[in-house]
Amino acid sequence: MKKLNLLIVGGGGREHALAWKLAQSPRVAALYIAPGNGGTEQLGTNVPIDDNDVNALSLFARKNQIDLTIVGPETPLAAGITDVFHAAGLRVFGPSRLAAQLESSKAFAKGFMLDHDIPTAAYATFETYEAALAYARKQPGRVVVKASGLAAGKGVIVCDDRAQAEAALHEIMVARRFGNAGNQVIIEERLQGPELSLLAFTDGRTVVPLLPA
The missing domain is CATH 3.40.50.20 (Rossmann fold)
Known part of the structure; x- marks a missing residue:
């Protein structure tokens, strides 16, 4: 061999x-x-x-x-x-x-899920701070604010109220904490419950799951 x-x-x-x-x-x-x-x-x-x-x-x-x-x-x-x-x-x-855009762009991934009827949290995508801020102020407060691009696993901010959501938007889109990763921002419904990751290998025909993380 x-x-x-x-x-x-x-x-x-x-x-x-x-x-x-x-x-x-x-x-x-x-x-x-x-x-x-x-x-x-x-x-x-x-x-x-x-x-x-x-x-x-x-x-x-x-x-x-x-x-x-x-x-x-x-x-x-x-x-x-x-x-x-x-x-x-x-x-x-x-x-x-x-295909890597499913990981590198949260906006792309959300759109992909929407197009293919894959269940996902309700969301809206924004490219300007003003539009994102106006939308956030209309939400109940408990939302998740995400930089769309790659941010070394740090680009997701879970918010308990409107003030935290507004601060998160400022941090991402104005202060540019995550650089170009924050050119697009997602404001997402905050879901409750356990979170897990399930990965699998596939060759297009056979699926072999790994242990859940």
Whole structure:
């Protein structure tokens, strides 16, 4: 059975966990992590390439005969790393730039759910502070304010009253706490109940669920 050269893109705890598990496989010939961290350095070879430099990563994969690249972070996926790799004839695990919008744009994801009759909380999307503020002042107060773009998991603010909603909008759209991630804002109905994440792998025909998180 052929042994594989693998490249993991990313430098966080998620990538360390992937490297830790993949390093245990007898099918792995070489394991690279770009850029990696102190933990991954003990498991494979760290590569000093920024995880957003998709062209440099593609060049590295070609030069080092990488059999499969696994992408961890959302930002390179949103930048189209899988599209670049596919165009170069490289195998990569991760969604295309278009599909990654389900993660990189909350406005896109909400619209997708609406178009395909997928249940989701009631919401409205805004691109100006004034319009968002006027809408928030008409709501009962208990809403969720979200920066639409990628904000490192910090762009969601749960509000108990109108004052908190107004402050959240100012923080995102005026103070620009999350930068361009706040160019669009979603004001969403606040739902009550337990929250969980359920992930699955699929090849388009078969679905294999993971344990709920």
